[in-house]
Amino acid sequence: MTLKLQSVTAGYRNRAVFNNLSLPEIPAGALVAVIGPNAVGKSTLLKSIAGLLPISGDMTFAGENLAALTSYQRTRRIGYLPQPLPQAIPLVAYETVFSACRSARGDWSREQTEQAIENVFDTLGIRQLALRRLSEMSGGQRQMVGLAQVLVRQTPLMLLDEPTSALDLHWQLNVLNAVRDATTEAKSVALVACHDLNLALRYCDQVLVLSPGGQAVLGAPEQVLTPELLAHTYGIEARIERCSQGQPIVLADRPLPASVR
Numbered sequence: 001m002t003l004k005l006q007s008v009t010a011g012y013r014n015r016a017v018f019n020n021l022s023l024p025e026i027p028a029g030a031l032v033a034v035i036g037p038n039a040v041g042k043s044t045l046l047k048s049i050a051g052l053l054p055i056s057g058d059m060t061f062a063g064e065n066l067a068a069l070t071s072y073q074r075t076r077r078i079g080y081l082p083q084p085l086p087q088a089i090p091l092v093a094y095e096t097v098f099s100a101c102r103s104a105r106g107d108w109s110r111e112q113t114e115q116a117i118e119n120v121f122d123t124l125g126i127r128q129l130a131l132r133r134l135s136e137m138s139g140g141q142r143q144m145v146g147l148a149q150v151l152v153r154q155t156p157l158m159l160l161d162e163p164t165s166a167l168d169l170h171w172q173l174n175v176l177n178a179v180r181d182a183t184t185e186a187k188s189v190a191l192v193a194c195h196d197l198n199l200a201l202r203y204c205d206q207v208l209v210l211s212p213g214g215q216a217v218l219g220a221p222e223q224v225l226t227p228e229l230l231a232h233t234y235g236i237e238a239r240i241e242r243c244s245q246g247q248p249i250v251l252a253d254r255p256l257p258a259s260v261r
Contacts, residue, residue: 001028001061002027003025003061005022005023005058006058006059007020007058008059010056011044018041018044018048019214021216023216028188028189029187029188031180031184031190032191032192032205032207032208033203033204033208034046034192034193034194035208036210036211042193046159046160050159061156064077066078075104078155079151079155079158081150085166086134088134092131092132094131097120097121101117101149103153104155105154120151123181124151124174124175140168147175147178151179155188157188158183163179177203198249201222201225207221210233217229222240236252236255237256238250
């Protein structure tokens with residue numbers, strides 16, 4: 001199951017965010033960080049793949065035209081976590097995750113559904129939230145429940161828009177470990193929009209860097225994240241070095257004047 005974008009144009013009303021965007025095939029089992037500065041189009045890209053925005057061009061997953069999927073087919077194949085946090089509604093977490101699971105997995109028995117929910121709550125470490133109302137939770141806790149709604153459906157394609165934005169470091173690592181494990185075990189594809197370049201380097205197989213002007217580069221993190229690309233994309237002077245355990249890290253030194261970007 002591979003994801004492929006060919007000559008894709010997408011945007012809002014009369015403003016195109018991407019024009020003729022083409023990417024190499026993203027293979028099964030890949031966890032891809034979608035990175036870039038604010039307002040460059042990370043959310044637009046994920047919404048387009050999820051079928052929430054009209055596009056021109058070709059988007060295929062496992063050989064299927066994503067734009068031609070029915071609503072039910074899309075629910076079965078795509079798990080989408082939007083950037084806004086789940087609403088603080090009076091339903092308890094277990095109910096919301098159960099509903100999400102049944103919407104995509106109506107072929108599962110109740111026992112299978114309940115087991116899947118138990119597994120995802122344990123994997124994310126949020127069992128203590130199962131019977132809590134979302135209206136009584138913090139933003140970070142609601143974000144974890146929103147992620148549980150995606151993971152429990154076990155879709156072959158996951159689109160996660162800043163799933164760690166409201167979380168502290170412990171929960172950020174917990175989330176990325178869970179997503180990476182789910183992607184590897186099921187041979188699915190996951191695109192994760194994020195701002196933390198070092199988390200992208202540590203956890204993701206590939207990075208998709210979106211730059212101002214609609215440019216995009218996809219590849220292995222250590223090959224793509226160069227000082228030159230960081231200067232062009234973010235307007236910073238930065239270095240790629242290695243920590244004591246041999247992991248690559250990005251060290252940002254200073255912002256660059258607009259005249260030298």
